[in-house]
Amino acid sequence: MSATLFDKSRPGRPGYRLPAGAPPAAPRLDAAKRRRGPVGLPALSELDVMRHFVALSKLNHSIVSGFYPLGSCTMKYNPVLNEELARLPGFAASHPDQCAQTVQGNLELMWRLEEALKAITGFAAATLQPAAGAQGEFVGMRIARRWHEDHGAARREVLIPDSAHGTNPASVVMAGLGVRTVPSDARGLVDLAALAAAVGPDTAAVMLTNPNTLGLFETDILRIAELVHGAGALLYMDGANMNALVGRVRPAELGFDVMHLNLHKTFATPHGGGGPGSGPVAVTAALADYLPGLRVRRDGERFTASRAPRSIGDVHGRHGNFAMLVRALAYILRYGGDGLADISAGAVLNANYLQARLRDLVEVPHDGLCMHEFVASGRPLKKHGVRTLDVAKRLLDFGIHAPTVYFPLIVPEALMIEPTETETKESLDRFVDAMAQIVREAETDPELLRTAPHTTPVGRLDEARAAKELRVVQPPAEG
Ligand SMILES: *Cc1c(COP(=O)(O)O)cnc(C)c1O
Numbered sequence: 069m070s071a072t073l074f075d076k077s078r079p080g081r082p083g084y085r086l087p088a089g090a091p092p093a094a095p096r097l098d099a100a101k102r103r104r105g106p107v108g109l110p111a112l113s114e115l116d117v118m119r120h121f122v123a124l125s126k127l128n129h130s131i132v133s134g135f136y137p138l139g140s141c142t143m144k145y146n147p148v149l150n151e152e153l154a155r156l157p158g159f160a161a162s163h164p165d166q167c168a169q170t171v172q173g174n175l176e177l178m179w180r181l182e183e184a185l186k187a188i189t190g191f192a193a194a195t196l197q198p199a200a201g202a203q204g205e206f207v208g209m210r211i212a213r214r215w216h217e218d219h220g221a222a223r224r225e226v227l228i229p230d231s232a233h234g235t236n237p238a239s240v241v242m243a244g245l246g247v248r249t250v251p252s253d254a255r256g257l258v259d260l261a262a263l264a265a266a267v268g269p270d271t272a273a274v275m276l277t278n279p280n281t282l283g284l285f286e287t288d289i290l291r292i293a294e295l296v297h298g299a300g301a302l303l304y305m306d307g308a309n310m311n312a313l314v315g316r317v318r319p320a321e322l323g324f325d326v327m328h329l330n331l332h333k334t335f336a337t338p339h340g341g342g343g344p345g346s347g348p349v350a351v352t353a354a355l356a357d358y359l360p361g362l363r364v365r366r367d368g369e370r371f372t373a374s375r376a377p378r379s380i381g382d383v384h385g386r387h388g389n390f391a392m393l394v395r396a397l398a399y400i401l402r403y404g405g406d407g408l409a410d411i412s413a414g415a416v417l418n419a420n421y422l423q424a425r426l427r428d429l430v431e432v433p434h435d436g437l438c439m440h441e442f443v444a445s446g447r448p449l450k451k452h453g454v455r456t457l458d459v460a461k462r463l464l465d466f467g468i469h470a471p472t473v474y475f476p477l478i479v480p481e482a483l484m485i486e487p488t489e490t491e492t493k494e495s496l497d498r499f500v501d502a503m504a505q506i507v508r509e510a511e512t513d514p515e516l517l518r519t520a521p522h523t524t525p526v527g528r529l530d531e532a533r534a535a536k537e538l539r540v541v542q543p544p545a546e547g
Contacts, residue, residue: 131145135495144336150336175373182194182364185329185350190321195360203347204347206239207328209275210243211359215302225270225272228240230252231476250266256478257287258292264295271299274296274301275306276289278306279440282438282479297323309439311486311489315411316409319350325354330346331396335395337392357379363375412440418491419485423442423485430483443476449507453518454518466502471484472484
């Protein structure tokens with residue numbers, strides 16, 4: 069970090085002067101484009117403005133307004149304390165270009181977070197730069213690609229199970245590699261024989277989600293790691309599902325070489341609405357030199373930041389989404405190792421409780437002990453002409469956000485349910501009661517479900533069109 073905040077030779081710094089003879093910084097606006105009168109802002113009282121925005125906020129559903137069992141995406145409770153800490157002026161008002169001496173505390177925070185993530189995952193090093201899980205996957209694939217190039221072979225193929233999250237194949241393709249899909253077996257786990265047949269001299273990496281998106285732990289993982297390494301490939305873990313493992317299982321010890329974490333799913337930083345997120349990538353010592361971004365190092369009492377020698381390059385500005393890092397470390401320190409292990413246990417307990425209570429209401433195709441989530445199927449309701457989408461829409465009338473639906477693709481009419489560990493038994497029971505009522509309605513009044521929701525600010529939308537022709541402002545009334 070050579071540039072200082074007060075370096076007067078750099079544009080934008082205090083005291084910066086244009087060099088003599090330089091063209092003016094911005095061309096003057098021509099007269100026709102200049103404003104001639106007042107802007108015409110509406111004159112409103114503070115109270116009216118407040119009411120307007122509070123009313124708008126009430127149109128939205130969030131984790132603070134009701135249960136939010138969104139499988140795979142983990143709508144975690146975000147402690148208010150985290151928000152206060154992220155807003156401390158020393159964090160919030162610092163500039164990413166500030167010289168290292170003036171931001172020692174911020175660097176120490178990142179160093180401590182990296183140490184914590186290393187302890188949690190068992191890996192040797194981590195980058196905090198990626199802004200999302202998908203960006204972490206991309207980083208992992210670029211590292212795998214570069215690592216093989218450095219070791220004499222330009223391997224080009226990545227194997228991914230058919231239960232994987234859609235970002236997995238997308239990240240592989242963005243990294244310039246090819247995807248080959250591996251089927252799941254009747255248990256819902258990776259088909260070991262199919263994997264053994266597919267892995268070969270062109271396999272750069274195998275990308276696994278563990279527990280997988282059915283909420284099932286890949287029990288053959290040690291054998292899989294042996295197979296993958298035997299073929300000279302790397303084993304990548306999509307760690308977006310760490311909520312069942314934190315404090316209990318270190319992925320490095322399962323044989324993985326590289327993984328990403330989703331701080332916005334596992335370590336209580338807010339998400340939804342497009343970000344900002346944070347998807348740190350952790351690696352074995354052999355891959356540490358390839359990590360992207362600025363790596364913070366401790367040198368006695370001093371902290372410095374520099375790039376790794378074989379770095380794949382930057383994937384985000386400077387240190388990534390720093391305020392997310394503040395929240396994640398606050399969460400980790402507040403609970404500590406044993407507390408985090410308790411959280412994982414709570415996540416698994418809540419999911420198994422719901423699975424046990426919903427088993428007879430809807431179908432659970434891959435039944436048995438689940439991890440932090442499970443996948444049910446709305447298939448039994450089809451005989452009433454009701455689909456999973458209708459169940460999801462009807463849940464909104466009960467003040468409950470819909471679970472993830474139609475994913476993973478290998479379960480027809482999928483309802484992917486993840487009750488966060490902070491939910492009480494009472495709120496889980498209310499969800500079961502709502503599901504029981506919906507199943508009764510499917511038998512007695514299926515039209516009620518097909519036209520749901522009935523109590524939300526907007527009714528059933530053509531979702532594809534609503535996404536493509538987004539209109540967030542009410543058109544003015546006609547006439
Ligand atoms: C959410 C998720 C991702 C992608 O993470 P983003 O931060 O949304 O990019 C990848 N894999 C799984 C299993 C996920 O649940």
